[in-house]
Amino acid sequence: MKNYKQVPEWWFLVLLAVSVVVSLVMSFVWKETVQLPWWGLLFAFVLSFIVTLPVGVIQATTNQQPGFDIIAQFLIGYILPGKPIANLLFKIYGRISTVHALSFLSDLKLGHYMKIPPRCMYTAQLVGTLVAGIVNLAVAWWMLENIENICDVESRNPNSPWTCPKYRVTFDASVIWGLIGPRRLFGPGGLYRNLMWLFLVGALLPFPICSMSKIFPDKKWIPLINMPVITYGFAGMPPATPTNIASWLITGGIFNYFVFKYHKRWWQKYNYVLSAALDAGTAFMGVLLFFALQNPKHELKWWGTELDHCPLATCPIAPGIHVEGCPVF
Known part of the structure; x- marks a missing residue:
């Protein structure tokens, strides 16, 4: 790799300056x-600049990338309540910038392993980003202009394949954190105000582990306990229904525990293969179920497909709302 010309640092600085100015x-x-406003953009830039390094260190050592998109939306929701578009833009500049920065670093690392010239990698990343951005924007623009009520579940054709689940989640997030605002949900008198204490709990969690490692220096396994990784592991859980949680817990926890305890050598040798096999099997079954059942409109109803076997799960939890058959809080 020393035979190739390195990318001058001013190339990155010029690209950064142009992006900031635009x-x-x-x-x-x-x-x-x-x-x-302009100061909100600068705040997002500073937040991304501060957070990228620690998040990158965690990802480099644990292969986990803790997200702070909720924190970003929380902050700007307090500062600019009632502005959903501003909330989404702040999330993009403050959080997604970090995601793409670490993704580009991963590409550069792979390019180094593959002995690809650094300037070729830089050019490929820049051209790929420009092409992807233009094509995505053009396709989205064309679909919104030509497909009537594309994401409106009530107004569109019920046989249409477009359901836009990801963008409905984005829309809901903009309403919750931008239009309604975190102050009404988590502020004084808010329904979820007690959840704010979990920020303090999360900040204090690493200290007992650090203290225990100092008290018992001979226990080499104590410093290996990484609370950010453990708490972030819950973000990878499937949708919160009992059947999904049970399968996730059995496969990921109990099964690995017994294999590691009684077949440690096998576990050390084939752990990554097992992880890749489970991921590949999940993806394969997802495609198979789509083409075999969902696409032909074949619906299977049995105990395992029910949501959570709780009739009250659909009841509102907001105070004072009366629905037949539901308790009133």
């Missing part, structure tokens, strides 16, 4: 549309 121009020209 973003600031957007905030001034389309001020009413984007709803995010």
Whole structure:
């Protein structure tokens, strides 16, 4: 790799400067549309700059990338309540910038292993980003202009394959954190105000582990306990229904425990293969179930397909709302 010319640092700095300038121009020209003022963009840049390094260290050592998108939306939701578009833009500039930065670093690392010239990698990343951005925007624009009520479940054709689940989640997040705002949900008198204590709990969790490692230096396994990784592991859980949680727990926890305890050598040798096999099997079954059952409209109803076997699960939890058959909080 020493035979190849390295990418000058000023290439990255120029690209950064151009991106910042274009973003600031957007905030001034389309001020009413984007709803995010120039200082909000600078705040997002600073947040991404601060968080990228520690998140990258955790990902480099544990292969886990803790997300802080909720924190980003929480912060700007307190500062700019009632502005959902500004909330989404702040999340993109503050959180997604870190995601893409670490993704590009991963590409550069792979390119180093594959002995690809650094300037070729830089050019491929830049061209790929520009092409992907233009094509995605053009396709989305064309679909929104030509497919009527594309994401409106009530107004669109019920036989349409477009359901837009990911974008409905994004829309809901903009309503919760931007339009409603975290102050009404988590502030004084809010329904979820007690959840704010978990920020303090999360900040204090690493200290007992650090203290235990100092008290018992001969226990080499104590420093290996990484609370950010353990707490972030819950983010990878499937949708919260009892059947999914049970299968996830049995496969990921109990099964690995017994294999590691009684067949440690096998576990050490084939752990990554087992993990890849489970991921590949899940993806394969997802495709198979789609083409064999979901696409032909074959519906199977049995105990395992029920949501959570709880008739009250669909009841509202907001205070004072009366629904027949549901308790009133």
